[in-house]
Amino acid sequence: MKIQKYFSLIRINIKNALVYRANVTGRVIFYFVFIFIFFSLWGMIYSGGEIAGYSLSQMIWYLCITELITFTSGNSVFGRMNEEVKSGSIAYQLLRPWNYVFKQFSEALGEMSFCAAVFTAMAVVLGLIFAGPLQGFPAAAVPLMLLSMLLSVTMNFFLMMSLGLTAFFMEENSSFYLIYQKLLFIFGLFLPIEFLPQWAQNILRYLPFSLITWGPAKMIVDFSWHHAALVLPAQALWAAAAVLLAMFIFSRGVKKVNVQGG
Amino acid sequence: MFREVKKHIRLIGRYFMFNLSALVEYRSSFLIQVFGMALNNAAFVFFWWALFDKIGMDIAGYGFSDVMFLWAVTSTAYGVANIFFCNARRISQLVMTGELDTYLLQPKNPLINAISARMSASAWGDFGYGIVLLAIMGVSAKTWGIFALASITGALLMTAIIVTGHSLTLYFGNMEAVGNMMWEFSITFSIYPEGIFKGAVKTLIMTVVPIGFISQVPMRLVQSFRWGTLALLLGVTLAYCVFAFFLFMRGLKRYESGNLIVTRM
Numbered sequence: 001m002k003i004q005k006y007f008s009l010i011r012i013n014i015k016n017a018l019v020y021r022a023n024v025t026g027r028v029i030f031y032f033v034f035i036f037i038f039f040s041l042w043g044m045i046y047s048g049g050e051i052a053g054y055s056l057s058q059m060i061w062y063l064c065i066t067e068l069i070t071f072t073s074g075n076s077v078f079g080r081m082n083e084e085v086k087s088g089s090i091a092y093q094l095l096r097p098w099n100y101v102f103k104q105f106s107e108a109l110g111e112m113s114f115c116a117a118v119f120t121a122m123a124v125v126l127g128l129i130f131a132g133p134l135q136g137f138p139a140a141a142v143p144l145m146l147l148s149m150l151l152s153v154t155m156n157f158f159l160m161m162s163l164g165l166t167a168f169f170m171e172e173n174s175s176f177y178l179i180y181q182k183l184l185f186i187f188g189l190f191l192p193i194e195f196l197p198q199w200a201q202n203i204l205r206y207l208p209f210s211l212i213t214w215g216p217a218k219m220i221v222d223f224s225w226h227h228a229a230l231v232l233p234a235q236a237l238w239a240a241a242a243v244l245l246a247m248f249i250f251s252r253g254v255k256k257v258n259v260q261g262g
Numbered sequence: 263m264f265r266e267v268k269k270h271i272r273l274i275g276r277y278f279m280f281n282l283s284a285l286v287e288y289r290s291s292f293l294i295q296v297f298g299m300a301l302n303n304a305a306f307v308f309f310w311w312a313l314f315d316k317i318g319m320d321i322a323g324y325g326f327s328d329v330m331f332l333w334a335v336t337s338t339a340y341g342v343a344n345i346f347f348c349n350a351r352r353i354s355q356l357v358m359t360g361e362l363d364t365y366l367l368q369p370k371n372p373l374i375n376a377i378s379a380r381m382s383a384s385a386w387g388d389f390g391y392g393i394v395l396l397a398i399m400g401v402s403a404k405t406w407g408i409f410a411l412a413s414i415t416g417a418l419l420m421t422a423i424i425v426t427g428h429s430l431t432l433y434f435g436n437m438e439a440v441g442n443m444m445w446e447f448s449i450t451f452s453i454y455p456e457g458i459f460k461g462a463v464k465t466l467i468m469t470v471v472p473i474g475f476i477s478q479v480p481m482r483l484v485q486s487f488r489w490g491t492l493a494l495l496l497g498v499t500l501a502y503c504v505f506a507f508f509l510f511m512r513g514l515k516r517y518e519s520g521n522l523i524v525t526r527m
Contacts, residue, residue: 026442044457172290174294179301191312196312
């Protein structure tokens with residue numbers, strides 16, 4: 001019974017996303033433009049062969065997957081947390097019979113399910129157009145890839161939520177979000193970590209920024225059991241840590257809320 | 263005509279001083295936004311450094327320092343555009359909500375008056391970032407000169423592009439998404455080497471929506487200076503600004519006030 005309300009929230013938000021499906025149009029265009037620009041860039045760089053262990057086709061698919069993850073998990077949670085805390089509207093949410101952190105996640109899951117469907121279709125279509133079929137794609141490993149992507153989206157969501165909830169403690173926290181976003185960009189979103197020096201790779205393999213993008217993208221374009229065994233447990237640990245972090249910041253921050261009626 | 267131009271330049275100057283003093287009033291927030299934006303842009307240096315380091319060759323005739331020039335010009339031009347004409351991004355909103363009425367009642371050109379009315383705090387970070395980046399690269403005096411010119415022409419082009427996009431709201435109803443998209447694309451397409459774009463895309467960014475003139479044509483001047491290219495840059499900038507101006511002014515005849523009472527903060 002307790003968990004059913006969260007499933008209801010997911011269901012309502014999927015319906016909501018379907019009704020307001022036009023909202024995703026702008027992001028679909030941006031997704032296409034990003035893939036097109038990077039296709040043009042990598043097309044100019046590659047003259048056959050591999051760079052950092054990736055062929056041109058793998059690199060295009062890599063970008064399709066990393067962009068799919070970021071476009072699916074979106075970035076609205078940071079702004080929403082910020083707005084709810086700073087405007088005080090969070091007070092209304094506290095009266096309701098749900099866990100605030102999981103309520104936010106359930107709502108986001110609804111929207112993310114719709115975005116996942118749209119951007120997965122985009123990724124597959126654009127990948128096939130710009131790069132052709134992915135050579136040696138192991139269909140048997142698809143469940144592991146889906147699990148990895150789910151963990152990525154979860155980590156990303158709760159880390160951004162934690163950053164948004166810092167609004168409980170400071171007035172201006174947007175620079176945290178900018179820094180986090182850029183860490184994602186440079187440590188796996190645009191470039192696989194194999195492009196970086198070996199010492200950096202050894203560290204980045206275990207950090208959440210690269211596990212969000214590089215982890216699942218590499219698993220899809222260049223699957224190996226060794227990579228899956230390295231990435232999945234690390235992702236699960238970080239996802240759990242991100243959930244706990246968001247709950248901790250919320251529980252500390254909510255004590256600072258002053259409700260003055262109205 | 264000349265007196266009118268002079269009066270409007272003075273108006274832009276007044277808005278600049280007023281908006282700057284308002285921003286400086288909240289010093290810590292202003293500084294956080296400035297440094298946050300500079301740090302944000304700096305992340306992309308790392309991307310290009312890692313890429314060039316790994317591939318060990320030029321990309322479409324551009325080396326690392328050439329790409330950094332693109333970034334410097336785009337960043338500073340974006341900064342200048344948002345320091346002086348930040349409100350251009352809100353034209354659709356002003357039209358849709360009827361807030362444009364305020365500017366129509368004042369004895370100045372409504373477009374210049376409306377777009378100059380706001381300043382972005384983080385734009386100072388973009389403005390400074392381009393200059394610092396170029397200083398770190400240690401470029402020649404000639405490159406500095408082209409950079410200074412391109413920062414102004416680039417800012418004017420970016421503003422003209424966004425005014426064009428948002429002016430469509432006066433003709434076809436709410437076109438805010440189109441205006442915002444043109445704005446985003448004017449940045450996205452300016453920070454990559456010219457040579458990677460081919461065919462229809464290249465034609466588009468060199469003609470209808472002249473994004474290529476923001477940073478890529480100035481880069482041509484750095485690589486090989488030609489008076490003809492310089493004249494083309496200045497001519498296209500002037501022509502597109504005039505086009506955007508008249509597109510807005512013509513569309514303004516279709517504008518209908520919503521009788522909305524607003525407080526201008």
